[in-house]
Amino acid sequence: MNYFELEKKYILQTYKRQKIVFHYGKGKYLWDKNGKKYLDFFSGLSVCNLGHCHPEIIKAVQRQIKKYFHVSNIYYIPEQIELAKLIIEKSFKKGKVFFSNSGAEANECAIKLARKYGSKKGKFEIISFENSFHGRTLATLSATGQTKFHRGFSPLSPGFKYAKFNNIDSVKKLITKKTVAVIVEPVQGEGGVYPAEKKFLEELRQLCNKNKLLLIFDEVQCGMGRTGSLFAYQHYGIEPDMFTLAKSIANGLPLGVTVVKEKYSDVFEKGDHGSTFGGNPVSCASAIVTIKQIDSPGLMKNISELGKYFIQKLIDLKNKFPEKIKEVRGVGLMVGLELFEKGNEIVEKCADANPLGIIINCTQEKVLRFLPPFFITKKDVNYVVKTLENILS
Ligand code: PLP
Numbered sequence: 001m002n003y004f005e006l007e008k009k010y011i012l013q014t015y016k017r018q019k020i021v022f023h024y025g026k027g028k029y030l031w032d033k034n035g036k037k038y039l040d041f042f043s044g045l046s047v048c049n050l051g052h053c054h055p056e057i058i059k060a061v062q063r064q065i066k067k068y069f070h071v072s073n074i075y076y077i078p079e080q081i082e083l084a085k086l087i088i089e090k091s092f093k094k095g096k097v098f099f100s101n102s103g104a105e106a107n108e109c110a111i112k113l114a115r116k117y118g119s120k121k122g123k124f125e126i127i128s129f130e131n132s133f134h135g136r137t138l139a140t141l142s143a144t145g146q147t148k149f150h151r152g153f154s155p156l157s158p159g160f161k162y163a164k165f166n167n168i169d170s171v172k173k174l175i176t177k178k179t180v181a182v183i184v185e186p187v188q189g190e191g192g193v194y195p196a197e198k199k200f201l202e203e204l205r206q207l208c209n210k211n212k213l214l215l216i217f218d219e220v221q222c223g224m225g226r227t228g229s230l231f232a233y234q235h236y237g238i239e240p241d242m243f244t245l246a247k248s249i250a251n252g253l254p255l256g257v258t259v260v261k262e263k264y265s266d267v268f269e270k271g272d273h274g275s276t277f278g279g280n281p282v283s284c285a286s287a288i289v290t291i292k293q294i295d296s297p298g299l300m301k302n303i304s305e306l307g308k309y310f311i312q313k314l315i316d317l318k319n320k321f322p323e324k325i326k327e328v329r330g331v332g333l334m335v336g337l338e339l340f341e342k343g344n345e346i347v348e349k350c351a352d353a354n355p356l357g358i359i360i361n362c363t364q365e366k367v368l369r370f371l372p373p374f375f376i377t378k379k380d381v382n383y384v385v386k387t388l389e390n391i392l393s
Helices: 003-010 055-067 078-090 103-119 138-143 168-174 198-211 232-236 281-294 297-320 344-352 378-392
Strands: 022-026 029-032 037-040 095-100 125-129 160-163 179-184 214-218 242-245 256-261 325-331 334-339 356-359 361-363 367-370
Touching: 037 378, 055 281, 078 095, 078 256, 078 281, 095 103, 103 125, 103 138, 103 179, 103 214, 103 242, 103 256, 160 168, 168 198, 179 198, 198 214, 297 325, 297 334, 297 378, 344 356, 344 361, 344 378, 356 378
Parallel strands: 037 356, 125 160, 125 179, 179 214, 214 242
Antiparallel strands: 022 029, 029 037, 095 256, 242 256, 325 334, 334 367, 361 367
């Protein structure tokens, strides 16, 4: 079967796909349909952070699908309740969550909640950041501060303004009587792996307190352990009023979560928001195991230590190739290497490496992005860096 031709014929051409058809995965490895083995340093865009086909997750999912796949949110769903309790206990201690299916929906919910909160006072404006990414629904696209994603989709949802990332004065300038919230990624992912400065997030927190604005952290990509803390805000030591999760929360099954502090947890009333599939019990069963497995001191230590080791190795590589590598950035195991030239060819050469291909990604055309599973070793990092060195030589 020629998947490349069939995909072109039957699927809307919205994705620029790499010409690989994976056949199966186990742990940190993937195999394509020709039997070639790859080291996965992308995790399906920070989704399979515990690797592929984790045995405990398989067990939990199998247990659940034997009970039921779906009921409806008009009934009480034990798996949702257990997961919500777990997330709140590990985050705000007091608060509530809303379950959806994706990152965009988790952010859409946060935006709606902020708007509802501000509605009595006529406040609706939301400040986001240049270079940010919050999703592809019309509201989250409007929150996304990158014009290339906006083209052709006007009119966008009104009420969004873009400040400069890591620049508190630019936020101050955008605040009006109508501003209700600020939404920020603690580490910008799609924008090219730009970590927020701690001072900037501290000042943002103070600014939001002073102006009675809700601070929303979009942790869809950088949450769930990626930074070396379970939630990215914990890495920075700054508490938002709401934060959103998706991608890796269920290690590969669709689930979005909007986590809301107690103070704002009664803003939505019955009927204000909903989702047929949101909080699907199979996804929730997977997420319960995923969170318990990720939130272990050993794994967090590995993320922090291996992240530092990896970044240092890439800085050494930059020193060897100063004319090719512009900058190395990252937190924990969310790492970016900015090139002077386009990076797609390097991504393909990594996949072609023999005997073990490497799966990485390139964002913003020039930023190689590494989002490996959390249990990688120094040996894996050395292999990736050596392969990059060979390609760049
Ligand atoms: N927010 C951030 C920070 C993301 O990185 C993404 C996706 O890459 C989204 C939101 C959208 O998530 P989804 O594709 O699940 O809708």
